[in-house]
Amino acid sequence: MSDEIVTIDARGKLCxxxxxxxxxxxxxxxxxxxxxxxxxxxxxxxxxxxxxxxYKVTVDEVNGEYKINIAP
Amino acid sequence: MNENRLVIITGAIMGFxxxxxxxxxxxxxxxxxxxxxxxDIAGGLGLHRAEVVQYIRPEISGFILGSFIIALVAGEFxxxxxxxxxxxxxxxxxxxVGALIFLGCPLRMVLRLAAGDLNALVxxxxxxxxxxxxxxxxxxxxxxxxxxxxGSSSGYVIPLFALGLLLLxxxxxxxxxxxxxGPGSLYAPILASLLAGLVVGVxxxxxxxxxxxxxxxxxxxxxLHLLYGTLALFVVALVSNLAFGxxxxxxxxxxxxxxxxxxxxxxxxxxxFGSVLLGGCPIRQVIMSGEGDTDAGLTFLGMLxxxxxxxxxxxxxxxxxxxxxxxxxxxxxxxxLVVIAVSNSTVSVPSGASKEVPxxxxx
Numbered sequence: 539m540s541d542e543i544v545t546i547d548a549r550g551k552l553c554x555x556x557x558x559x560x561x562x563x564x565x566x567x568x569x570x571x572x573x574x575x576x577x578x579x580x581x582x583x584x585x586x587x588x589x590x591x592x593y594k595v596t597v598d599e600v601n602g603e604y605k606i607n608i609a610p
Numbered sequence: 611m612n613e614n615r616l617v618i619i620t621g622a623i624m625g626f627x628x629x630x631x632x633x634x635x636x637x638x639x640x641x642x643x644x645x646x647x648x649x650d651i652a653g654g655l656g657l658h659r660a661e662v663v664q665y666i667r668p669e670i671s672g673f674i675l676g677s678f679i680i681a682l683v684a685g686e687f688x689x690x691x692x693x694x695x696x697x698x699x700x701x702x703x704x705x706x707v708g709a710l711i712f713l714g715c716p717l718r719m720v721l722r723l724a725a726g727d728l729n730a731l732v733x734x735x736x737x738x739x740x741x742x743x744x745x746x747x748x749x750x751x752x753x754x755x756x757x758x759x760x761g762s763s764s765g766y767v768i769p770l771f772a773l774g775l776l777l778l779x780x781x782x783x784x785x786x787x788x789x790x791x792g793p794g795s796l797y798a799p800i801l802a803s804l805l806a807g808l809v810v811g812v813x814x815x816x817x818x819x820x821x822x823x824x825x826x827x828x829x830x831x832x833x834l835h836l837l838y839g840t841l842a843l844f845v846v847a848l849v850s851n852l853a854f855g856x857x858x859x860x861x862x863x864x865x866x867x868x869x870x871x872x873x874x875x876x877x878x879x880x881x882x883f884g885s886v887l888l889g890g891c892p893i894r895q896v897i898m899s900g901e902g903d904t905d906a907g908l909t910f911l912g913m914l915x916x917x918x919x920x921x922x923x924x925x926x927x928x929x930x931x932x933x934x935x936x937x938x939x940x941x942x943x944x945x946x947l948v949v950i951a952v953s954n955s956t957v958s959v960p961s962g963a964s965k966e967v968p969x970x971x972x973x
Contacts, residue, residue, distance in 0.1 A: 550756030552693065552889040552905075554823075554830060558748050561831060576759075578686050579818055586613070587831055602688070 542569050548584075549576045549603060556580040557587050560608070564591060573606040581606060614835050620813040621839035625846030627806045628721045631669075633854055634798035638865030639725050642669065642810065643718035644892040645709035645881075646866075648910070649917035649926075650794050651775060654787050657914070658921035662792025666779040668800050670896065672807015674772035677815040677900030679808075684816070689765030691904035694754035697950060698905050701888050702895065702912025703919070707943040708880025710917065710926040711873050711936055712736075713866055715892045716821035716881060720840060722867065724847035726859035729867050729874050736875035737882040741825045744886025744951070748830065751956030752887065757905055765902030768910060772900070776804065793866055811897060820894040822885035866929060873932040876940055883947050 546563055548556035556575050563571050570593075573584050581597060581604040588595045594609040628641035640646060646663075653664030681687040709715050712733045714722060719737065722730035744752075778786050779800060789795040797803065813819070817839065824837035851857040861869050868874070885891040888909060890898065895913070898906035920926040925936040932940075 550690070550693070550758060551753070552757070554748065554826065554889065555753055557831060577688070582613075582818070586833065586835070590831075590833065 542567075543572055544569070545572045545574065547574045548580060549574050551575075551580070552577075553579055553583050557583050560584050560587060564588075564593075568610065570607070570609040573608060574603065575606065576603045578604075580604075614838055616813075616817045617819055617835055617839035618842040620817040620819045621842030622846040623813060624717075624810055624819075625721075625724070625843040625848075626850050627810065628717070628843070628847050629724075629850035629854060629856065631798045631803065631806055632856065634802050635796060636798050636803075637793035637796040638856065639718065639722045639727060640793060640796070640866060641721060642806075643714050643721070644670070644673075644896055645706055645715035645913070645917070646713075646718060646793070648706065648892070648913050649710060649921065652914050652918040653789070653794060653921065654779070656785065656787050657918035659787075660921040660926070661787075661794075662789050663794045663921065664787035664789045665794040665797055666775050666786065667797070668776055668779055668803040669807035669810070671772040671776040672804045672809075673811040673814070673893065673896045674769055674900040675776075676808040676811020677897040678769040678772075678811075680812045680815045681901040686815075687762075687765060687902045689760040689762045689902040689904065690757045691760050691764060691908075692755075693757040693905045694954070695905055695908045697754055697954070698888060699908045699912035699915075700946070701884050701950065702909035703916035704943045704946055705881050705884040705888070705892060706913045706916030707920060707925070707939055708877045708884065709892070710877075710920045711932055711940045712877030712881065713868065713927050716878075716885070717843075717891070717893055719878060720821065720844050721847050722864070724844050725851045725864075726857045727864040727867055728859070728861045729864060729869055729871070732871045732874045733878035736878035737822075738825055739875075740879035740882025740884075741822055741886050742829060743879070743883045745826060745829050747951040747955050748886065752951055752954055753956075754887070754954060757903070760904060762902070764904050767904070768899040768907040811900065814893060814897045815901065818894075820890045822882060822891035823894065825882075826886055868927055868929055868931045870927075870932050873927065873937060873940065876944065877927070880940055880943050880947065883944070883951075887947065887951060
């Protein structure tokens with residue numbers, strides 16, 4: 539379980555929902571996660587949370603959607 | 611950090627403009643107030659007939675158009691909608707009920723506090739409790755559902771509406787109402803109001819500043835960065851009020867305010883709670899409506915309607931106090947918020963995130 543990368547689909551969700559979902563996943567998992575969002579605000583907020591929590595964050599943008607890779 | 615700097619600059623400029631617009635003619639402690647301005651616009655359009663609060667405030671058009679223009683430039687304009695639109699309309703309505711019992715949105719609450727109005731401190735207490743109540747439901751999986759991309763024409767509706775309002779206040783056709791006394795009769799020159807609104811619209815769109823968001827994120831994820839904006843706004847407004855001689859510490863005789871503590875507290879509790887459920891305070895909703903978010907656009911129209919109802923039925927507070935029916939209205943609003951929050955929460959599912967998206971699990 540701990541090595542699995544969980545995908546969190548937060549597309550279309552307004553902040554703070556993507557952040558809350560990511561935070562919950564962080565609390566229940568020890569592995570990495572892939573967060574999908576489609577607004578720049580959500581991208582910034584999720585990235586900021588993950589960085590502050592000490593995760594490594596990389597973001598890929600595809601057609602206005604963001605794939606946020608969060609690695610321990 | 612660059613991000614922090616932008617939020618702090620935004621708060622600081624808003625703090626100054628919030629006082630400077632009073633110097634230029636806006637009513638006292640009324641430099642920027644999203645709820646009050648929307649209420650005045652409802653009056654200017656004749657949607658309510660409270661004669662002292664009728665003026666189509668150009669600042670609101672500025673907020674929306676500033677956000678719209680910068681979102682287009684930054685490639686962030688995206689027409690979207692479909693996240694419980696009717697509930698958002700009702701939540702906008704409810705937030706205005708709370709705001710017109712306290713007499714101000716979260717922004718004016720901070721500006722009032724910075725002018726020494728201690729009633730706003732009571733309001734702040736209610737606001738914090740309201741935000742915290744909202745967070746409890748966020749933890750319980752509260753969601754109004756996702757939105758979906760829409761054709762771009764939907765996103766232009768609110769900016770065009772803002773442009774129309776601006777034209778009305780410039781052209782002054784006979785069917786538009788202008789207060790001859792009271793707060794509605796006190797306003798800065800149209801161009802100054804519009805420019806200030808545009809500046810705030812651009813800055814808030816870029817910085818994502820939100821009065822509710824600052825307190826929410828502090829509780830929710832121990833992230834203070836939005837709160838820095840609120841603090842900057844307070845400090846600069848405080849210094850500006852002292853410089854302009856507007857500072858007056860106390861509860862009594864504060865401009866466009868009443869001293870009924872219980873209702874100041876309850877009004878802002880409703881605003882805080884409702885703002886968290888909506889994902890942002892009134893100014894954030896107005897800004898998002900300029901970015902193409904039609905759900906925020908409906909929230910804006912809900913706020914406009916709420917303001918009209920509050921004054922049509924004599925429910926809104928005034929410096930004389932809160933009418934009995936206004937007290938009933940804000941209690942009903944609070945009950946409605948709890949019902950909306952409970953009925954849209956998935957009730958405590960501890961690992962909501964992973965449970966919601968099992969399909970995405972991959973190595």
